[in-house]
Amino acid sequence: MFENIIEQSAVLQLRDDILAKRNAPSMLFFGPSGSGKGSAALELARVLSCEEKAAWGCKCSSCEKHKFLQHDDLLVLGTRSFSPEILACQHAFLRNPSKAKILFFRSLRKLQIRFSPVLLENDTKTAKAVSSNLQSLDEGLNELLSLNTETAEEAALNKLCASLIKDALALESEGINGIPIGHIRSASYWCRLAPNGKRKTLIIENAEDMRDDARNSLLKLLEEPPPSVSIVLTAQRREAIMQTILSRLRPYRFLKRSEESEKEVIRSVFKENSELTFPNQKGSILSSYLDSFLPQSTEKLYPLAAWFIVSFARTASIYAKNRGKPPAFLIALGEQYAPAAETAGLERYTKNAAIVKTILSQSKNFEEVSFSRFMGLTLELIGDCLRSVNDPMFIAYNDMIKKYINEAVTSVDVLNINAAITLENLLYKLKTSAVRGRHG
Numbered sequence: 001m002f003e004n005i006i007e008q009s010a011v012l013q014l015r016d017d018i019l020a021k022r023n024a025p026s027m028l029f030f031g032p033s034g035s036g037k038g039s040a041a042l043e044l045a046r047v048l049s050c051e052e053k054a055a056w057g058c059k060c061s062s063c064e065k066h067k068f069l070q071h072d073d074l075l076v077l078g079t080r081s082f083s084p085e086i087l088a089c090q091h092a093f094l095r096n097p098s099k100a101k102i103l104f105f106r107s108l109r110k111l112q113i114r115f116s117p118v119l120l121e122n123d124t125k126t127a128k129a130v131s132s133n134l135q136s137l138d139e140g141l142n143e144l145l146s147l148n149t150e151t152a153e154e155a156a157l158n159k160l161c162a163s164l165i166k167d168a169l170a171l172e173s174e175g176i177n178g179i180p181i182g183h184i185r186s187a188s189y190w191c192r193l194a195p196n197g198k199r200k201t202l203i204i205e206n207a208e209d210m211r212d213d214a215r216n217s218l219l220k221l222l223e224e225p226p227p228s229v230s231i232v233l234t235a236q237r238r239e240a241i242m243q244t245i246l247s248r249l250r251p252y253r254f255l256k257r258s259e260e261s262e263k264e265v266i267r268s269v270f271k272e273n274s275e276l277t278f279p280n281q282k283g284s285i286l287s288s289y290l291d292s293f294l295p296q297s298t299e300k301l302y303p304l305a306a307w308f309i310v311s312f313a314r315t316a317s318i319y320a321k322n323r324g325k326p327p328a329f330l331i332a333l334g335e336q337y338a339p340a341a342e343t344a345g346l347e348r349y350t351k352n353a354a355i356v357k358t359i360l361s362q363s364k365n366f367e368e369v370s371f372s373r374f375m376g377l378t379l380e381l382i383g384d385c386l387r388s389v390n391d392p393m394f395i396a397y398n399d400m401i402k403k404y405i406n407e408a409v410t411s412v413d414v415l416n417i418n419a420a421i422t423l424e425n426l427l428y429k430l431k432t433s434a435v436r437g438r439h440g
Contacts, residue, residue: 001047003056005036006268007261010252014040017250018047018054024250026222026231028207030238031254033380034262034286037234038110038205040254042066045074045201048230062197067102068145069109072196075118077183078205078234081373082111082172084290090161091293092270097149097157100271105144108168112137115171118190119183130171137167173370178410179210184217191221191229200229207233208240209406215242222248236383239395262286303344304362305378306337311348311355316431318350327434329386329397336385352431356423371412371419379405397434404429 001018002011010029017023029037046066047054065071086107093104115134120127140163147160187202204210210218222245225231235241238251257265262285266272272289288299313334320326346362349355360366363374379402386398408426411417 001054001056002040002043004043005040006265007257008036008040008254010254011036011040011043014044014252023048023230025225025227025229026249027233028238028241028246028249028251029232029234029254030236030241030251032236032256034284035254035256036265037254038203040252041201041203041205041232041234042069042074044230044232045071045203048199048201049073049195049197051198069106069113073198073200074113074203075116075187075190075200076110076113076203076205077119077187078179078203078207078209079114080206081376082107083169084294086111086165086168087293088270088290090165092272094157094161096271097147097152101144101147101149103269103271105141108137108141108144108164111168111172112141119186122182122186123180133167133171137164137171140164140167178406179204179207179214181211181214181217184210184214184221188217188221191226191231195228200226202229202231204231204233206235207245208235208237215245219245219248240399257286259285301374301377302381303340304346304359305374305381306340307344307346308355308359308378309337309381310334310341312427312430314348315350315352315355315427316434319431320434327397329394330434332394333382333385337381352424352427355427356420359423360420366412366419371422372409375405375409400433401430404433 002015005011010031014023029040031037046063049062049066049071050058051060051062052058062071066074086104089100089104089107092100112134115126115130120130140160143160144164187204191200191202204218219242222231233241233245233249238246238253241249265286266289270289291299310333313330317326317330317334320330344362346358349358359374366374382401383398386394404426408422411422411425412419
């Protein structure tokens with residue numbers, strides 16, 4: 001079991017706990033993006049519901065359903081960016097349809113299962129918005145599943161892939177933002193129903209993104225978890241989980257993989273045999289590989305995100321000088337990303353309106369890259385810088401910035417508020433809150 005998770009000591013600990021029958025009812029998998037937390041959670045669900053000995057490649061009916069992510073005893077919540085993985089898997093499928101068919105199918109199912117009838121039953125607004133794309137994607141997946149890869153012509157494969165990608169990207173753009181309290185309530189009700197097989201598994205990805213009402217609802221479930229359910233939360237930082245929730249979870253730490261291990265993931269999972277050369281400023285070969293399939297790769301967005309960060313730090317520092325000494329975290333951000341920002345070749349501005357105008361111009365009003373993806377990269381870079389300094393105040397500032405950026409993403413993606421207005425409001429909040437030193 002867990003042989004598919006490369007270079008992670010956390011899964012060895014997890015396997016030992018399962019074999020010794022001391023596995024916890026509720027767990028936290030925490031660690032950096034791309035460390036295998038989600039894959040480990042899905043593999044855990046298969047192992048715990050296996051009808052035989054949970055061996056990798058088991059052919060029992062339960063494992064077969066988990067193989068295609070179609071088991072009724074699996075429920076997954078939480079949003080993330082699915083496009084890079086889906087496009088990378090499509091590339092692998094078109095290169096070798098027979099070997100990568102299941103890989104491509106699973107990448108699409110990882111998105112589709114976020115729209116389970118269990119979750120949409122009481123979320124009529126989302127259900128109505130995604131109904132057409134969800135049905136079309138389901139039909140395409142059934143066609144992919146029944147496809148004979150040995151006899152299918154290249155033109156037919158390309159046509160099917162184009163249709164699947166179109167539906168998947170549309171579904172992702174119209175989909176669920178964050179983890180609503182309604183979904184936690186629906187999941188809690190689902191957890192208390194008897195499993196169809198041996199055991200149910202509830203997976204909540206990016207659990208740190210839950211709002212207070214959803215956290216409180218989840219806490220009630222964790223206080224008295226049903227005996228037939230395993231609950232797995234994933235997060236990048238353990239400290240980002242509310243303490244009352246954290247105290248009810250057994251933590252498993254996932255470490256950043258070595259460069260060679262990331263290459264091994266790409267070779268074994270995505271069947272990529274070519275030499276991998278992806279110069280990434282943040283050092284993640286795997287992230288660079290996945291992003292290389294996007295119309296606007298992270299490598300191209302990185303200088304613009306760095307410029308945005310430096311511009312914010314500069315304007316906030318100027319604002320602060322009139323009220324005292326600028327916070328150290330603003331200086332740290334400016335020094336960290338000034339070299340990368342200069343490679344964008346953009347002018348320096350100290351007015352919010354000019355900064356917003358430049359961002360909209362460079363992103364073509366976020367037509368080529370989603371607002372949420374750009375802000376997600378910005379937040380990731382800020383977090384990388386602030387977490388590198390062992391200072392509690394820096395972590396507090398990082399949480400403050402994360403809160404305001406997540407609010408901005410919700411404004412644009414969910415409430416359909418104009419991106420220019422949202423960005424100006426975001427810059428004002430970041431500037432004034434940074435100087436006041438408040439993060440509430």
